[in-house]
Amino acid sequence: MAASALSKVESVGVNLSNALEDRGLRRTATRMTVTGRIEQLNGAFTAEQLCRDLPGVGRATVYRTIRHLVDAGALCKLPILDGAPMYSIARIEHHHHTICSSCGAVGEFRHSTVERVMRSLAKEIDGDIVGHRMEIFITCNSCLAESATGKFSVHV
Amino acid sequence: MAASALSKVESVGVNLSNALEDRGLRRTATRMTVTGRIEQLNGAFTAEQLCRDLPGVGRATVYRTIRHLVDAGALCKLPILDGAPMYSIARIEHHHHTICSSCGAVGEFRHSTVERVMRSLAKEIDGDIVGHRMEIFITCNSCLAESATGKFSVHV
DNA sequence: TCTGAAACTGATACCCGGTATCAATAACTG
DNA sequence: CAGTTATTGATACCGGGTATCAGTTTCAGA
Known part of the structure; x- marks a missing residue:
């Protein structure tokens, strides 16, 4: 990488x-x-x-x-569709989450481009942007290895 | 615009x-x-x-x-933190939502850059990306006019 | 160290969103 | 029309989460 x-x-x-x-x-x-x-x-x-x-x-x-x-x-409180919310320690100030749709493992990441996109959206969205939330649904490497079936529903 | x-x-x-x-x-x-x-x-x-x-x-x-x-x-089923999920007609295939944190009004939008960011993230995230979700919390124009107080919690 | 006020705890009852059950009804099919 | 299958809605129930409240702990000040 x-x-x-x-x-x-x-x-x-x-x-x-x-x-x-x-x-x-x-x-x-x-x-x-x-x-x-x-x-x-x-x-x-x-x-x-x-x-x-x-x-x-x-x-x-x-x-x-x-x-x-x-x-x-x-x-952080993560709203999971069809289920109890999950919590994870907020190790960094602003971040987004990866959620394994198979095992539910949650990770955090930052990506500066996401923030840049937000700034460009600010000009084009009607109203004031006060925040955003982004989750990426993945199949994590260990689940790929086991090719498990989905456990959490994904809204794409 | x-x-x-x-x-x-x-x-x-x-x-x-x-x-x-x-x-x-x-x-x-x-x-x-x-x-x-x-x-x-x-x-x-x-x-x-x-x-x-x-x-x-x-x-x-x-x-x-x-x-x-x-x-x-x-x-679309939108998970709202601390409250019942909201539903909105999915008028376009893949999209994201704006949610007014004051009145709860929901809008849809597409932004090609968001999808580009996803593709670039795909190379760098451990595991296979199977989907994503993004919500932008706004204060909509009509609420700005009334300067109402927040009703929905925002996870930033 | 005592003592009273304030914070904390946990058992319980409750609330709320949502679902399973099930008997009655409606909609199809031949 | 008769039989089968899907649908409906009243109800009971479930699960996550919170309000209540009496009993306990903590803490500041005397």
Whole structure:
């Protein structure tokens, strides 16, 4: 792969507990448990999955903590058609997602051309552009190897 | 606006009943009622809204008909963060959506550069690209005039 | 270190969007 | 017309998520 407009996302030091504290929330043991689990998950997850992983933490608390993290901008909420939204740690400020339509793996990427396109669209769209969202549906390499069948619906 | 890579969507003759019939479904009076209402709505709508508009049609039937139309590719299902998905008639084959974050109005557009970007990304993303989705969040002109406050959440 | 206020937690009930079920009805086919 | 198949809508149900609220924890200040 040559040098290009695409930037892969590198694992930067993300500290979800700090993100909560920065919003004036207390650093409690329960929240450390939740954020710790999210950090070790190393990928996108659903709220239910987190509840299953942390049977010692109440359902409401898991959902509340996720909501706080989304509000803090530390987690991205990805709307998946026909299913529960997935969450992933926002490692970079503005980015887009790749979603494997077979296994659901989520990746982040930046591409400067996408931002350039947005600027050119700004002149031509009626109204003020306040944001955008872009997801690329892929079949990831490991699923290609297994040639698995689709699990998530794709709106093309 | 000069000639550009952006194409506005024009109202083409869409016939939702035909879309259903093409899939081997019967052209019943109830379905005509539902599709007729969607066609006269002239914009994006939610399933609940359609149910309210058609009190004479059962909830299950409204949802079933919408599902059939989505399966037929005649309706687009737009995942809205924190809320019921919206549906809009797919007037052109492949397109993207503008969503007014204030009033929720949905528009369609095509932009050839977006497709070019996708092709260039194809070389650089790990895995096979099987589709993509892009939404542009705007404040539409009429909301700008009223300077209304945001109604839909925006993931930027 | 105590003490009171405020924040947090988790069990629970609830809400909402959407779907499965199923008996009754409508639409086709021969 | 008779039989078969599709459709309908009332209903119960499901799953994701939130409001409530009593009990617990945390923290600031005395």
